[in-house]
Amino acid sequence: MSLNSTHLAAAFRLFDAANSEDPNLETGDDGQPIAKELLYAQRMSACLARVAPDASEAVQLAARAQHIRRWAIPRSDYPLTRPGYHQWRNTLKHYHAELAGQLLAQAGYEPELIGRVQELLQKLRLQVDPEVQLLEDVICLVFLEYYFLPFAAQHPEEKVLKIVQKTWPKMTARGHELALQLPFTPEARALVHKALG
Numbered sequence: 001m002s003l004n005s006t007h008l009a010a011a012f013r014l015f016d017a018a019n020s021e022d023p024n025l026e027t028g029d030d031g032q033p034i035a036k037e038l039l040y041a042q043r044m045s046a047c048l049a050r051v052a053p054d055a056s057e058a059v060q061l062a063a064r065a066q067h068i069r070r071w072a073i074p075r076s077d078y079p080l081t082r083p084g085y086h087q088w089r090n091t092l093k094h095y096h097a098e099l100a101g102q103l104l105a106q107a108g109y110e111p112e113l114i115g116r117v118q119e120l121l122q123k124l125r126l127q128v129d130p131e132v133q134l135l136e137d138v139i140c141l142v143f144l145e146y147y148f149l150p151f152a153a154q155h156p157e158e159k160v161l162k163i164v165q166k167t168w169p170k171m172t173a174r175g176h177e178l179a180l181q182l183p184f185t186p187e188a189r190a191l192v193h194k195a196l197g
Contacts, residue, residue, distance in 0.1 A: 008057055010107040015041060015064050018103065022071050037067050043146055047138045051178060058113060059131050062120035063138055065100040097121040126170070137175035140167050144179055149188045157191070164195035 022035035029039075044063040048055055055063075073092055078084040097118040104114045119125075119132070126132050144167070152160045171179065184192065 005057060007108045008060065011061055011104055011109070012045075012064055014103040014107055015061075015068055015100070018069050018099070019067075021069070024071055037070055040067050040142070041065070043142050044138060047142050047145075048134075051138055051141065052134055055134065056131065058116040058120060059135055061100070061104065061117045062135055065096060065103075065117070065121060066135075066139065068096050068099055068103075070096070093122045133172055137171050137178070140171050140175060141178060141182070143167065144184075144192070145182045148191075149185060152188065152191055160191055161195040164192055168196065 016038055019038040019041050020035050022037040024036040025033045026036045026039050028034040041064050044066050045060070048060065048063045052059070070092060073088070073095055075085075075088055078088040078091075100121060101114045101118050104117060119129075120135055123132055123136065126136060148164075151163070168176065179192075
């Protein structure tokens with residue numbers, strides 16, 4: 001997947017600049033510190049390139065903007081309850097869509113494509129729209145490959161198993177196939193298989 005569009009390259013630069021401001025750092029795949037959401041965005045694009053190298057421009061943009069400036073709306077601002085969690089997630093979806101739309105307009109995109117990217121970011125018509133479903137597969141694959149084991153280390157096994165059980169139905173059959181081919185550690189693979197029972 002190459003940045004063969006001037007607008008696409010400009011949008012990626014704007015998205016990456018926004019995510020570079022994340023004060024939270026992680027160790028990147030090269031062992032160097034990197035802004036957390038910039039690393040996530042790069043992993044989303046890389047996963048999409050592997051899974052669907054011919055993905056539309058809208059999906060490429062949505063993948064790169066999936067968590068744009070996510071730290072600006074922390075989970076701690078909402079009640080630590082299930083309704084509070086859903087309120088936080090819904091607020092984030094609208095925030096990501098709005099901010100991505102502003103940056104896409106700066107990059108020179110027309111309103112029609114901006115609207116399409118915003119639909120994807122808000123997961124409208126999940127399990128009906130193939131591109132929304134593709135994006136969801138990539139989100140789940142990135143979580144399982146990079147974030148699942150750190151998550152598992154911080155939570156009771158029962159909660160970890162439930163997360164896998166909730167993640168799995170969101171994915172397509174191809175997503176399941178790809179997930180089972182991920183380079184899991186033996187510990188992570190055992191947890192996934194136990195969850196799927």
